[in-house]
Amino acid sequence: MDFSYTPEEETFRDELKQWLTMHMKELPEWYGRRDIAGPDVDSQEYHDFSVWWHRKLYDAGFVGITWPKEYGGRGGTIMEQVIFYEEIARHRAPGLSNAHGIGWCGPAILAHGSEEQKKRYLPKILSAEEIWCTFYSEPEAGSDMANVQTRAVDGGDHWVVNGQKVWSSGAHVADWGVLLVRTDPEVRKHRGISYLFLDMKTPGITVSPLRNITGTAEFNEAFFDNVRIPRDQVIGEVNMGWYVAAGALEFERSSAGTAIARENSVKGIIRLAKEMGHNGDPMVRQKLAQLYVETMVLKYMALRGLTHELREGRPGPQGAVSSVFSMEFNQRLQDLAMEIQGPYSRLVRGSKHAVDHGRWQHDFLRSRGNTIETGTSEIKRNIIAQRVLGLPRQ
Amino acid sequence: MDFDLGEEQVMLKTSARDFLDKECPKKLVRDMMDDDKGYSPELWRQMADLGWHGLAFPEEYDGVGSSFLDLTVLLEEMGRALVPGPFVSTVVYAGRTILAAGNEEQKQRFLPAIAGGETIMTMALLESSGDLEPSGIAVTASPSGQDFVINGTKLFVPDAHIADHLICVARTKDGTGEDGISLFLVDAKSEGLRVEVLSTMTGEKLCEVTFSGVTVPGSNLLGKLNGGWPVVRNLLDEAIVGECAWMMGGARWALETSVDYAKEREQFGVPIGTFQAIQHKLANVAVEVEGATSIVYYAAWAIDENDPGKTLAASVAKTWCSDTYKHATFEGIQVHGGIGFTWDHDMHLYFKRAKSSQVAFGDADYHRERIAQLLDV
Structure with missing residues (x-):
């Protein structure tokens, strides 16, 4: 057991810290301030800010740390990637943009794409010159994701796509999208799905934003009406798309950083409780301490999961376990932050007397999505029960 | 960065489990509940011969010179086997206190005797x-x-x-x-x-x-x-983490035993483990037990390193493990149904131990308040 870092890792950390210290001075005035409200998270201004910061990180070589150099990455180690997430959290710096491109689409191309696809698409995903989104879920394919009904019919040198997708985050600003479609309706449902991608300017796509519970429009529904996609715009083999979509490794690597960010949030709530004079309430003290206990447990679970990946070359069973716990933890945290504010918890962004410009209210509402997005807690518990504990399927 | 047991610790764990499976069956555990002494001198001698009693003492006191984390790994397996007797009283409460606070004469007088299994202390x-x-x-x-x-x-x-x-x-x-x-x-x-x-x-x-x-x-x-109080305070950190390791080992037994039962026991023509009501119960316990393992190893590491955060880590571990062991055995009884409620099934041995460990050295509420103080809430 050894929590130390190698000299090379420490050098990388120092370089990153220096960079952050220097460049965070260029962040807009509202960033990280409690007394000034920033732009709405679904505004063009916020998107532009996010891409601007991302580009700075990219130019400095901090995006795609483990991705190969020939595709625009740094060609670095898993530990450097972990250190990146840790320092971003520690400095309370903004994270990366193009989250779906970097978290889902890019890794799928990296693992299953052709050499030509990798060279063409990966560098611009990393630089955020091209923003990507995912079209996975459908009205009838939520938790039962393999029930995809959007059809792609072979049209010779192209596919003809018809159907409806939903919950596509960022589709309204994306340049490219990946799409799970049914290419063979005759076989068992997991077997007849393909993983296509398309230019968002292709005729026949209609994207309409959906407002979520917070009132902002982060995600969309999309309609595909005889959309023609060039035949070679498929990642991996035709009909094997289910297996391309599965597997995102980033969780393990980012969760150490997430743990630090959540420790920051607990500190933020403790500060809030003191400011509002509730830190003497024994019930509040119990709840705050319990949150701290949970952040610590999450952190060391994440580090054990990371150790498993470093030792074995693949993530361990802790992934699903940490994920369900982490998501539910954030909901408990946000709920408590509201309770501590008492009557002030009712005031939202834009109101006189709203605490921290309504940031907590937004985060509380947004957190309800945590146990639904990336798989519901129920589906994750099924995965733990069946794949980790080996209980029988129905 | 490497945060899990090393090769030698895994070997210690495996050999301890094999030994205790053979030498500390549940019959012995049950017999010792009614026994006046409450321990088996034969098992006591065997454990001493394996070097367990002196595992975390320096070699100059006839110890093995291993770390507190190694002792934690051993306690985890002893908790899983519910080893009856004065091992923790002697080795942790007394032995570690003498090691921390004793003068040379006292260390020479007591530690080799503890390591050799020749004396019992508390x-x-x-x-x-x-x-x-x-x-x-x-x-x-x-x-x-x-x-x-x-x-x-x-x-x-x-x-x-x-x-x-x-x-x-x-x-x-x-x-x-x-x-x-x-x-x-x-x-x-x-x-x-x-x-x-x-x-x-x-x-x-x-x-x-x-x-x-x-x-x-x-x-x-x-x-x-x-x-004397700082000595007690220091010992309490170690005793708490030791207790947590014991609890984590027991909680994992309860989880594994319940999972095995849910795979075999059929009702409505299928194994009860196919029901989501059972799957989710056990998934929740799995989350808690995985968390317990991670936080206990961290807390033991903090003791070895004399890390400034060790007291906080011990309280965090005790809070988590107190709840985990209780949930694992409560759900263990529930998953087993009527059988789990009988004297004959072993689940109640763990369930009762979970309740006693929960209050040992402070329950979760006590430690949450202590954490609040340490964090200056």
Whole structure:
């Protein structure tokens, strides 16, 4: 057991810290301030800010740390990637943009794409010159994701796509999208799905934003009406798309950083409780301490999961376990932050007397999505029960 | 970065499990619940021969020189097997205290004897209030020439009925605070010392120990006069983490046993493990047990490194494990249905232990308040 870092890792950390210290001075005035409200998270201004910061990180070589150099990455180690997430959290710096491109689409191309696809698409995903989104879920394919009904019919040198997708985050600003479609309706449902991608300017796509519970429009529904996609715009083999979509490794690597960010949030709530004079309430003290206990447990679970990946070359069973716990933890945290504010918890962004410009209210509402997005807690518990504990399927 | 057991620790764990599966079956555990001594001298000797008693003592005291984390790994397996007897009392409560606070003569006198399995020891800390803070210490030790005379009653003292020596935590100065508390090594055969075994739910031997003018030579003062509380505080961190390891081992047994049962037991024509009501219950326990493993190893590491965060880590671990062990065994009984409620099934042995460990060295509420204080809430 050894929590130390190698000299090379420490050098990388120092370089990153220096960079952050220097460049965070260029962040807009509202960033990280409690007394000034920033732009709405679904505004063009916020998107532009996010891409601007991302580009700075990219130019400095901090995006795609483990991705190969020939595709625009740094060609670095898993530990450097972990250190990146840790320092971003520690400095309370903004994270990366193009989250779906970097978290889902890019890794799928990296693992299953052709050499030509990798060279063409990966560098611009990393630089955020091209923003990507995912079209996975459908009205009838939520938790039962393999029930995809959007059809792609072979049209010779192209596919003809018809159907409806939903919950596509960022589709309204994306340049490219990946799409799970049914290419063979005759076989068992997991077997007849393909993983296509398309230019968002292709005729026949209609994207309409959906407002979520917070009132902002982060995600969309999309309609595909005889959309023609060039035949070679498929990642991996035709009909094997289910297996391309599965597997995102980033969780393990980012969760150490997430743990630090959540420790920051607990500190933020403790500060809030003191400011509002509730830190003497024994019930509040119990709840705050319990949150701290949970952040610590999450952190060391994440580090054990990371150790498993470093030792074995693949993530361990802790992934699903940490994920369900982490998501539910954030909901408990946000709920408590509201309770501590008492009557002030009712005031939202834009109101006189709203605490921290309504940031907590937004985060509380947004957190309800945590146990639904990336798989519901129920589906994750099924995965733990069946794949980790080996209980029988129905 | 490498945060999990190393190869040698995995070997220690595997060999401990194999040994205890063979030498500490549930029949022995059950027999010892009703046994007057409460332990098997034969198993005691075998464990000492394996080097377990001296695992975390330096080699100059006939120890193995391994880390506290190694001891934690062993305690995890002992908790899984529910090893009956005074191992923790002797090795952790007494042994680690002597190692931390004893003078050279005291270390030479007691540690090799502990490592060799030749002596049984314990610590007399709690009193009638059950309070873990200095305010709970009312037993007095008054100077009398070169000696001290101890008066008062200690409660919930584990294994005192078979101990050769006890470490008694007593007041050597009037007051209720930290200052003025001292530790004494007391020969259990001393005149005026009376031990009465209390009946417990788990069969663990907890005792009332009455000191009626017990005379102890001044050379048996352990650590500084009036400066005993920091020693107790330090020992409590280790005792808590040791208890947590024990609990985590038991919780994992409860989880695995319940999973196995859910795969086999059929109702409505299918294994009950196919039902989501059962799957989600067990998935929740799996999350807690995985978390317990991670936080206990971290807390043990913090003790080895004498990390400034070790007290906080111990409290975090105890909070988490107190809830985890309880949930694992509560759900364990529920998953087993009627069978889980019987005397014959072993689940109740763990369930009862979970309730006793929950309150040992402070329950989750106690530790949450302590965490709040340490975080300056």
